[in-house]
Amino acid sequence: MIEARSLTKRYGAKAAVTDLSFTVRPGVVTGFLGPNGAGKSTTMRMILGLDRPTSGTVTVNGADYAAHSAPLHEVGALLEAKAIHTGRTAYNHLLALAATTGIPRSRVDEVIDLVGLREVARKRAGGFSLGMGQRLGIASALLGDPDTLILDEPVNGLDPEGILWIRNLLKDLAAEGRTVFVSSHLMSEMALTAEHLIVIGQGRLIADTSVAEFISRASSGSVKVRSPQAAELRELLAGPDVTVSSADEGTLTVEGLSSDRIGVIAAENRITLFELAPKEASLEEAFMELTGDAVEYRAPGQKPGAGAGSPTGTGAAGTAAQTDTDVEVTA
Amino acid sequence: MTAVAEPAGPARGAARRPHPGKVTQTRVLTSEWIKFRSLRSSYWSLLVGCGAMIGLGLLFSMVITSKWDTMSPLRRRDFDAITVPLRGYFLGQLAVGVLGVMVVTGEYSTGMIRASLSAVPKRLPVLWAKATVFAVAVWLTTTATAFVCFFIGQGFFSGKHIQADLSTPGALRVVIGTGLYLTVVGLLGVGLGTVIRSTAGAIAALFATLLVLPVLGEVLNFTSWGDKVNPYLPSNAGQALLAVHTEASGQMRPWPGFALFAGYAVAVLAVAAYLLKRRDA
Known part of the structure; x- marks a missing residue:
């Protein structure tokens, strides 16, 4: 559980985050969405106590991050790919982090296997690709088996297989009852991973809602119909609350009727349909x-x-x- | 979705074991030791530093021994069998200072510092642990090297019967002092690295303090300020421990001088601690 209350961060005169309040709940993947420069990373750094808020508070599992006696077991974080000393091997990097809180070597081996870095674990991290750096970052986030995970743009640099892997990993972690907070500027990725969304722009909260609601709010409810008998169908569909427009011959855009209804009308009148597609906003x-x-x-x-x-x-x-x-x- | 080979499922199998692990200063020390020993730069810097000390000690001792018979009485009077083999410390301090700076700035330049400080959000244990691990490693290696240099030198000098030994007044103090001086130089680097956070900037500041200040101080010798300022400049004060005779040269006495030098390092580390705690990482 992450709770931000009136979180504000200014760098000199420039406000990075302004009066941001939200709650990230356990059990679902929460997406943190915003254009570049919206304040996502700043917010995440404040959650981890790396940046000090100008005003407002943010707590993790009920307390300041720094107040937890075993922080790695409370929160696992991936803040940026390759926040790793380039001269150190992946194994030693994890071993050093694990040592701060008495996590045994066996757990280090475990997370290395978990993220699929076994073969390169003894190689220096400076030679890692962005994707490998991301996997190592995820390994360090999972080290303490934390209840809360904070991941800043975790799919950056991952190949499609890696993206699929992380998507499933995040869902599984949430399904285990953990709090999973993932930032991204890729809406399409969030649509596939997150259930809940916190959207910010220029440091301010824009939306705090479920993904389904977020999309339906922007959806038109129009239906695209393609038919060789478009003109005929158009007359059949006409009604008081229905608008039908046609971009080109043979294609109709219908508002005010469900695709089911249009299909039934077409069938009853023996009209051939090539395509019948409800449009939802992405x-x-x-x-x-x-x-x-x-x-x-x-x-x-x-x-x-x-x-x-x-x-x-x-x-x-x-x-x-x-x-x-x-x-x-x-x- | 197609089945793609996945590197095992999440931590589910190892389900939710209890982790009692609190962050303690001892654990952070272990962590910093792992960090220190897992970087090649640690070994290289110490190797270069100690190698330079031994190499220069060897060179000075060899040259003086070979020229001894033709040397003027004046030069012979200036000769000191204790300090000559240890003169390589001057080069050694460059390597040790750079390593001290890099122990900290290496984390800032790579972004590692964020991982370190999120693992230890109280922050100060990281600085204390870094300083301790570094100080112990440097002290052990440079002290051992100082003894090696000393005995190599005496080996050459004994051919001309001009050698000293550890019971010669001041000898043990200078040999032990070499390791201590270099350790404090390194700690000054750790402190400046934490304050300045950039490798280049911190190295410049460190060597400006150690090498440039005394040169600027020489200008003061033309005024009445010279005696009031110069002995108390950091490196002048610290190097009093490495001189056999301090009375004539206007230096501080050896141990008070070293104490002042260590005091400068403590002051810089205190500023470093304050800033580390206060600033955004």
Whole structure:
């Protein structure tokens, strides 16, 4: 359990995190989402007592991180890939961390096997790839068999197999009743891993909600229909609360009717359908929708929220219907 | 999802064993010892430092022995059989100082410090443990090296019957003092490394203090300030322990001088502790 209350961090005049309050609960994977520079890493460093909050508090399992007598057993953290002395072997790195709290060598061997680094454990970490560094970081996070895990961008640099592995690992750890807090700027990754989301932009809380809710909030509920008898179908679908638009001949975008209903209508009228697809906004789109204003670093000329339509307000409907992304979510 | 070879499941099998492990100063000491002995730079620095001491001691002793017969009486009077073989400490302090700095800044430059401080969030035990492990390792190796240098030198000098031995007044103090002086130089490096956090910056500050200050101090010798300041500069004070005769040269007395030098190191370490505790990692 991680509880942040009015957490604020300023570096000089620049605010990195402002009045951030949230609770990360055990038993589910909680995603910590935000564009680069949103304050995710700063927040995580404050949780671990590495950075001192300007004001506000954050506790882990009910106490300041630094107040725990056996911190590695309370919280395991991966803050950045390769936060490892480059001249030291993976094995000795873990052994040194384990020694601070009396964790036996056998546990060091165990976590090395767990993350699949057995073959390179006696090699110096300076030669590790980013992916291997991530695995070593995850090994050190798991050393103390902690109740709470904090991982900053853990899939960075991992190959697809590694990504799948970490996704399952995180879910399993959460299923064991642990608190799992994972940051990412990759919405698609979070959609597959997390159940709950804490979204921040420019250091402020934007959303604290379940993934399903987050997506449905941004979903249009429109249905894409492709048919050789599109014109005919269009007339059959017409109704008081139904809008049908057509981008090109043979394709309809229907709002106000479920895909089930459209399928039934088509069948009753012996209309051939090539495609019948309910559109849900991807997490990516939902995210852009919410954080369009909160992106800190943007190339000049790039429209806010580019790729997902307008930055604010104008509604997800148009946005979601127009965009076909490869990261669609079926929640 | 396709089945992909996974490196075993999570810690489920080893389910939730109780971990009584509190962080203690002793455990942090063990941890820092593992860190120290698992870096090649530790061995290299000590090897280079001690090698330079022995090499230079050998060179000085050899040259003086071979030239002894033709040496002027004035030069002969300046000769000191105790200090000549140990003069390599001057080079040794570079290696030891750099190692002291790197023990700390190596963690900052690689990001390791975040792992260290999240494992020991009270932070100060890490600094004390680093300083202790480093000091013991350096003290043992440099003291042993000082004895080796001393006996090598006397081996050469005995050919001309100009040798000293450990019972010669001041001899044991200078030999033991060489290891002590170098250890404090290293600790000054540990302190400056923690304060400055960058390798280059801390090394520059360390050698500015040890080597440049005394040179600047020489300017003061043209004024009445010279005697009031120069003996108390860190390296001048510390090196009083390495001189046989301090009365004539205007240096501090050996042990008070060394105590002052150690005091400087303690002061820097105190500032380091304050900043380590207070600053964001």
